[in-house]
Amino acid sequence: MNKKPKEAMLISSADNVATALNRLNVGTVISLSTTKGKKQILLKQPIDCGHKFSIKNINKGEPIIKYGEIIGLATEDIPEGYHVHIHNVESRRGRGDKKILD
């Protein structure tokens, strides 16, 4: 979090999503610094300011990781460069509809 980001921010090197710092258009190539060096992500969908996109392919049922922590599970396969939000991520907590209590 010490870098001076422009288009997007990767909070932890363990994360599989990054946060858009502006509205980003389809086809934009985002450069992110990871522990394995620079990584280029081609955006396949427009990403609203503050919203998340996948920086690698995430399979259905796999955890979504931000802040180096699990923030939910993918409800479908999410290819790299896609919008990650309520349409393809579910929470594991407070699920009165599923009676799940971790």
Add this chain to the structure above:
Amino acid sequence: MNVLGYKRENGTVGFRNYVLILPSVSCANKVAEEIADGIEGVVAIPHQCGCGQLGEDREQTTRVLVNIAANPNVAAVVVVGLGCEGIPADLLGDKISSFKKPVEIVVIQKEGGSLRAIEKGRRLALKMVENSSKIKREPVSISEITLGLKCGGSDSFSGISANPVLGFAVDSLIAQGGRAVLTEISEIIGAEHILAKRAANEIVKKRILEVVTRFEKKAISYGVDIRGTQPSPGNIRGGLTTIEEKSIGSIIKSGTTPIREVVEYGEIPREKGVVLMNGPAYEPHSLAGLLATGVQIIAFTTGRGNPCGTAIAPVIKISSNTRLYERMNDNIDFNAGVVVSGEETFQQAGQRLLNLILNVASGEMTKAEILKDNAFDIWRLGTSI
């Protein structure tokens, strides 16, 4: 380092100097408001409680009303009762005077109606302001500050700008002997394992997990997905996807030091350092509980914008993004969006925020204070009986 505060007879320090008109029951709200109306330095906090309450619900309301009167920002109190309420004005008055604070009681039925009660209350308030205005601000240590922590209308920037910047300021305040009160237990769901690692001891750790579980079980008992309430529709538009994501971003505002104590809603902490208060995140409930713990100042981060203030403690509004700071400048005191744009480092912004907190302690007014915003409602544990 010093700030300027009002030394109270009971050893606490206030950073504001209000005369409080406290209705013991909602039936006395109108009279309490009329007493305060137009008198300099007097505030009333109307509320919807005080009668028809049983057990823990009644105990909690009593504790909150007494402890708000005990808040160091309050110089003196007029309790206004109806005369037949479940939480009598006399009972509150006795408990408040144990804090060595000037207290007077006005009971509407005893005075013979609203107008007589208002007249008596206004004379008492006038005298109290005359006396309390003689108390001068004096240099006091910044360790006297108890800072309330709150967020409202969060977006996904809250967890990467405003909350880390506030966390930096909190670490600095704690290092200098101060106290900060974190609450909003429903917004710790999914992040309790991180907070539990910061517990000062096993008892605190157990209590952290206990209060979060209690909230989550309550949420689950409604039989629906928490999403839509946590995160709220505005949070979701701002990019927050799950309660876990919101919570992890939210607790960052409490910095990195140990959690020293867990207190009930509106209970006065004994320990310095970071304290966790049981209670919901909903603004008026959260702010009322914080006031009762004795916070003299509240730092409030927001990504979507929020006007909420309190009658007793100044609320500092911290925006997570520059666009909000510019668009809702009438409500925002500090822009943490500068750390996203790279104009400032976290350390620079955190130090600037701490300086603002100290200036507000010494008397600088915040937007919510100037606009007299008063979001106040006591968290109820039961139904009216």
